[in-house]
Amino acid sequence: MKLILIRFLIGGISVSTFALLGDLFKPKSFAGLFGAAPSVALATLALSVIVEGKDNAATQSTSMMLSCVALFCYSSCLSWTMMHRPMRTIWATILFLPVWAVVSFGLWAMLLR
Amino acid sequence: MLVKVDATRVKETRWHEFAVRFLLGGFITAFAGIIGHKYGASMGGLFLAFPAIFPASATLIDKHEKEKKERAGLNGHGRARQLVSVDAAGTAIGSIGLFAFALVIHETIRDHNTWLVIGGATTVWAGVSVLAWYLRKRTRSSFKRAWFARFHGGP
Numbered sequence: 001m002k003l004i005l006i007r008f009l010i011g012g013i014s015v016s017t018f019a020l021l022g023d024l025f026k027p028k029s030f031a032g033l034f035g036a037a038p039s040v041a042l043a044t045l046a047l048s049v050i051v052e053g054k055d056n057a058a059t060q061s062t063s064m065m066l067s068c069v070a071l072f073c074y075s076s077c078l079s080w081t082m083m084h085r086p087m088r089t090i091w092a093t094i095l096f097l098p099v100w101a102v103v104s105f106g107l108w109a110m111l112l113r
Numbered sequence: 114m115l116v117k118v119d120a121t122r123v124k125e126t127r128w129h130e131f132a133v134r135f136l137l138g139g140f141i142t143a144f145a146g147i148i149g150h151k152y153g154a155s156m157g158g159l160f161l162a163f164p165a166i167f168p169a170s171a172t173l174i175d176k177h178e179k180e181k182k183e184r185a186g187l188n189g190h191g192r193a194r195q196l197v198s199v200d201a202a203g204t205a206i207g208s209i210g211l212f213a214f215a216l217v218i219h220e221t222i223r224d225h226n227t228w229l230v231i232g233g234a235t236t237v238w239a240g241v242s243v244l245a246w247y248l249r250k251r252t253r254s255s256f257k258r259a260w261f262a263r264f265h266g267g268p
Binding site for chain 1: 116117118119120122123126131134135136137138139140141142143145146147149153154155156157158159160161162163164165166167168170171172174175190193194195196197198199200201202203204205206207208209210211212214215216218219222223227231234235238242243246250
């Protein structure tokens with residue numbers, strides 16, 4: 001429980017910091033780079049090395065590469081849809097989350113299971 | 114357009130909007146840890162590139178742009194959608210940098226100092242992301258110039 005709380009705090013600080021950095025920059029396409037910042041990864045990998053060892057962190061980074069491909073697909077679909085279809089932002093961002101899940105878990109099942 | 118630092122949007126952001134990002138970020142980090150503990154590191158690693166705060170950030174962009182246009186007596190729906198689209202395109206480019214980050218960690222963490230590897234991987238993320246953003250911008254500009262010259266008889 002204590003470890004979960006530590007993860008929560010470090011993750012919250014890391015994600016907020018990168019989001020704040022993203023808010024500072026113009027143009028929007030450049031600020032968008034911070035949407036793919038390694039905020040969750042930094043907090044998780046650092047704690048994994050301390051608690052579970054380096055092999056655990058290396059294994060996590062392997063599957064992280066696959067979910068990066070999924071993140072690319074998710075944000076590309078979202079970008080195209082928001083430019084070409086009159087859709088509400090909140091619904092579009094949630095509606096495409098299954099794209100991330102399908103690509104991510106699909107690649108994991110094909111390559112790492 | 115050159116990259117500029119502009120604190121206006123930070124000033125427009127309310128404390129509860131910061132709190133939402135903090136909570137979502139904390140939640141997904143804790144969740145990734147729980148999944149990793151229960152189903153193995155390989156499965157937990159997938160959540161390290163989960164678009165955790167993207168819905169919250171995109172909604173903020175949308176809301177702030179609409180408010181800005183409404184203050185000027187305009188309808189900001191279209192412009193807000195365009196900005197979210199451009200922001201998402203930036204995130205797609207950033208995911209190339211994030212892939213490079215994960216690759217550096219994967220290749221070097223076993224044999225080198227942890228903090229050096231994490232610092233180096235973060236630098237690689239920033240470098241690759243900015244380079245990819247710059248290359249895309251340059252390619253798009255040349256494509257636009259070529260298209261304009263072809264159809265409008267430019268230089």
